[in-house]
Amino acid sequence: xTTPPARARRRHGPxxxxxxxxxxxxxxxxxxxxxxxxxxxxxxxxxTAGVSRPAIYRRWPSKAHLVHEAVFxxxxxxxxxxxxxxxxxxxMVHGAVHMFAEPATRAAIPGLMAEIRSDPAxxxxxxxxLETAARGSLTHLLPQAVADGAARPGTDxxxxxxxxxxxxxxxxxxxxxxxxxxxxxxLTDLVLHGTLAPRG
Amino acid sequence: xTTPPARARRRHGPxxxxxxxxxxxxxxxxxxxxxxxxxxxxxxxxxTAGVSRPAIYRRWPSKAHLVHEAVFxxxxxxxxxxxxxxxxxxxMVHGAVHMFAEPATRAAIPGLMAEIRSDPAxxxxxxxxLETAARGSLTHLLPQAVADGAARPGTDxxxxxxxxxxxxxxxxxxxxxxxxxxxxxxLTDLVLHGTLAPRG
Numbered sequence: 001x002t003t004p005p006a007r008a009r010r011r012h013g014p015x016x017x018x019x020x021x022x023x024x025x026x027x028x029x030x031x032x033x034x035x036x037x038x039x040x041x042x043x044x045x046x047x048t049a050g051v052s053r054p055a056i057y058r059r060w061p062s063k064a065h066l067v068h069e070a071v072f073x074x075x076x077x078x079x080x081x082x083x084x085x086x087x088x089x090x091x092m093v094h095g096a097v098h099m100f101a102e103p104a105t106r107a108a109i110p111g112l113m114a115e116i117r118s119d120p121a122x123x124x125x126x127x128x129x130l131e132t133a134a135r136g137s138l139t140h141l142l143p144q145a146v147a148d149g150a151a152r153p154g155t156d157x158x159x160x161x162x163x164x165x166x167x168x169x170x171x172x173x174x175x176x177x178x179x180x181x182x183x184x185x186x187l188t189d190l191v192l193h194g195t196l197a198p199r200g
Numbered sequence: 201x202t203t204p205p206a207r208a209r210r211r212h213g214p215x216x217x218x219x220x221x222x223x224x225x226x227x228x229x230x231x232x233x234x235x236x237x238x239x240x241x242x243x244x245x246x247x248t249a250g251v252s253r254p255a256i257y258r259r260w261p262s263k264a265h266l267v268h269e270a271v272f273x274x275x276x277x278x279x280x281x282x283x284x285x286x287x288x289x290x291x292m293v294h295g296a297v298h299m300f301a302e303p304a305t306r307a308a309i310p311g312l313m314a315e316i317r318s319d320p321a322x323x324x325x326x327x328x329x330l331e332t333a334a335r336g337s338l339t340h341l342l343p344q345a346v347a348d349g350a351a352r353p354g355t356d357x358x359x360x361x362x363x364x365x366x367x368x369x370x371x372x373x374x375x376x377x378x379x380x381x382x383x384x385x386x387l388t389d390l391v392l393h394g395t396l397a398p399r400g
Binding site: 113169193 | 236237238239285286289307310311313314315316317318323326327330342346349350351352354355356358359360362363365366367368369370371373374375376382383386387389390391392393394395396397398
């Protein structure tokens, strides 16, 4: 491993070596799958990625921040604002189930949920990511769908988001569901139609 | 603290002092609220409850098992099998939101979710408790409600349970919702009616 000059070593941002970031993130995902969240440490990640501990701490303030980036990097489910409401919600359920079912993500999510209870900065980062990924799109999508007559008025977009993400996490991380297609179908059905028999 | 004879000290079950159990469980809840799951240790619980570490380890194999009992003791939401379906589901949502919103439970849940990923015995205990508390009642309630014409056929009871528990946990532990009444109302509405506009 080459050691950059002392000044450059402290630099954050575009001047750092992106290959180190990629190696560390890949090692983190691999270790999460193999050892679970609790079994992963910065030491182990550094050894596996072939970098120094300081190289990691220059980039991420804690294991939780690093794991968060490792499992959510590239996740950016932008809304298609003119899409059909039911199709959009179905796509969101599909996206959530498949995202949380990724082996590294599935291993990481409960650990991250625990860490954000004591790390407000991480909670802010996660909230912003969720906002970008999906919650924000629902706050636009729902009123439009209500205006078009496609969605019931009065549905709370935050609760819809909690339901999609929370049900997917609970099914995958606590019930330990393996049949993703069946989960996507039944959760989509429940979210779209509810449980009551249609009247009339 | 009095020390029982060596033989009795190894005994589990009815012969042990129930006051110790109660003190330890109460101390655990108090410490969860004050320090969060990560900030609670068996040492700290022992000191706070005024018992020895071995007295705790004779009763619970790990911090996670102890925390699990501390936050779920007494939770036993038995179904009322002849109740109105919509009222039963509403009661279940209300019960889940208020249970997970208890300060000690809210502090403990993400930590416990993380621990069960690496502790299959704890996962079994939690699954059995959930089964007793609610999932089991849904597997009876739903087919009856479908037969009575109150519920849509085809709703998966496991997914309904994932939705109620998962949405409540996500809203309370990640979104950090404080308005429990509003959460109960919007989640009940979503689960019962879904999001699509009624047809016709």
